[in-house]
Amino acid sequence: MIPPPAPIELRTVRPVGPLVIAIDGVTKLYQMGEETIHALRGVSLNIHKNEYLAIMGPSGSGKSTLMNMLGCLDTPTSGRYEFNGQSVATMVDDELAEIRNREIGFVFQTFNLLARSDALRNVELPLIYAGVAPHERHRRAKETLESVGLGTRIHHKPNELSGGQRQRVAIARALVNRPSIILADEPTGNLDSKTGVEIMALFDDLYERGNTIIVVTHEESIARHARRIIRIHDGLIESDGPAD
Numbered sequence: 001m002i003p004p005p006a007p008i009e010l011r012t013v014r015p016v017g018p019l020v021i022a023i024d025g026v027t028k029l030y031q032m033g034e035e036t037i038h039a040l041r042g043v044s045l046n047i048h049k050n051e052y053l054a055i056m057g058p059s060g061s062g063k064s065t066l067m068n069m070l071g072c073l074d075t076p077t078s079g080r081y082e083f084n085g086q087s088v089a090t091m092v093d094d095e096l097a098e099i100r101n102r103e104i105g106f107v108f109q110t111f112n113l114l115a116r117s118d119a120l121r122n123v124e125l126p127l128i129y130a131g132v133a134p135h136e137r138h139r140r141a142k143e144t145l146e147s148v149g150l151g152t153r154i155h156h157k158p159n160e161l162s163g164g165q166r167q168r169v170a171i172a173r174a175l176v177n178r179p180s181i182i183l184a185d186e187p188t189g190n191l192d193s194k195t196g197v198e199i200m201a202l203f204d205d206l207y208e209r210g211n212t213i214i215v216v217t218h219e220e221s222i223a224r225h226a227r228r229i230i231r232i233h234d235g236l237i238e239s240d241g242p243a244d
Contacts, residue, residue, distance in 0.1 A: 012208060013227050017049030019085075020180050020212065021070060026079035028065050028235075039065040041235035042079070047214070049180070052207040054215045054223035054243070057232035066232060067216045071104055071183050072096045084180060101129050105174030105182045109189035111166045113158045119145055119169045120154040126177045144172045148202060164195035171202065175211070182206065184215045188222060200225045 028040040039062050047053065047070075057063035068074040069081065072088055075096070081088040083099060091099075100106075105126075113122045120141050127137035145154050148168045158166050167187065174182050184203070188196030204225055207213055215226060223229050224243050231238045 011227070014050045014207070014210075016051055019046055020049050020083065021045075021047040022080070022082045023069070024080040026069065026076040026081055028062075028069065028074070029077045038235055040069070040076070043232075043235070043237055045230065045237065045240065047181070047212075049212050050210070051228060052203075052213045052215075052226045053228040053230060054217055054226035055230045055232060056217060056220070056223050058218065061232050062235040063216060063218075063232050065235075067183065067185060067214075070181075070214060071106060072099045101126055102177060103180045105177065105179040107167070107170050107174045107182065107184035107187050109186040111158070111170045111190070113166060113169060113173075115158055118155045118157050119150060119161070119172075122158075122169055123173045123176050126173060130177060140176055141172070144176045145169070147175070148172045162195070163191050164198055167191065167195075167199050168202065171199075171206075175206070180212065182211055182213045184213065186217055187215065188217075188219075196222075 023046075024044045026040055026043045027038070030037040030039055043066060055063055055066060065074070069076060072083065072091075075081075075091070076089050079089065083103065086099075088096070088099070114125075120138070123141040123145055124137045127140060132140070142154055145151060148171055150165060150168050150172065153161060153165060158169070161169065187203070188199055191199060200222060203213060203215070213226070215222060217223050226243050228241065229243050230240045
């Protein structure tokens with residue numbers, strides 16, 4: 001007797017909202033001695049609120065440059081970049097820093113936590129830079145840590161936490177300012193496979209709760225958690241479509 005086929009996992013794809021990022025014909029050139037490196041060669045894409053997308057590409061593809069551009073860590077050599085309707089391409093450093101603090105929540109592969117500060121203080125940092133009053137930032141940081149399953153670890157320092165818990169602190173820090181976008185760079189790169197699965201399950205849950213997520217990765221298994229995959233090669237978008 002032939003066994004019935006395994007049930008197909010149904011994944012929620014939420015309706016997209018307003019346009020958050022609009023990039024049109026963006027290039028990025030770097031000068032390395034006498035050689036000019038064309039890191040991006042006329043990239044165009046739109047990202048809307050409520051999307052969950054992955055950016056994939058091998059080393060040297062332009063993936064990291066595109067991530068830095070999306071995160072306002074760098075500006076294009078030419079082309080148009082608008083974030084929530086504001087032109088980013090011509091912004092000065094202070095304006096870029098304001099967008100990074102208020103609009104983009106970063107999650108890094110290496111966690112980037114302050115070693116001598118507890119989880120609560122680490123999560124409060126973006127609120128300190130934003131000028132939020134101490135009582136309010138304490139409340140919001142505690143609430144956000146609870147939302148990622150760390151309500152009993154708020155006074156633990158990074159060296160008292162597991163790798164997965166440290167990444168959860170980093171995710172809470174990214175969420176606490178209620179940003180337009182969460183930008184995660186290889187979020188499971190320093191984690192074992194079991195912990196990586198748990199962190200990606202958390203990202204799935206954050207998407208279901210209404211967050212807009214961009215994950216930059218070289219791993220197919222990580223990218224497939226997203227609902228849209230952008231593949232970049234030699235500074236160009238090779239494909240852009242729904243995840244299988």
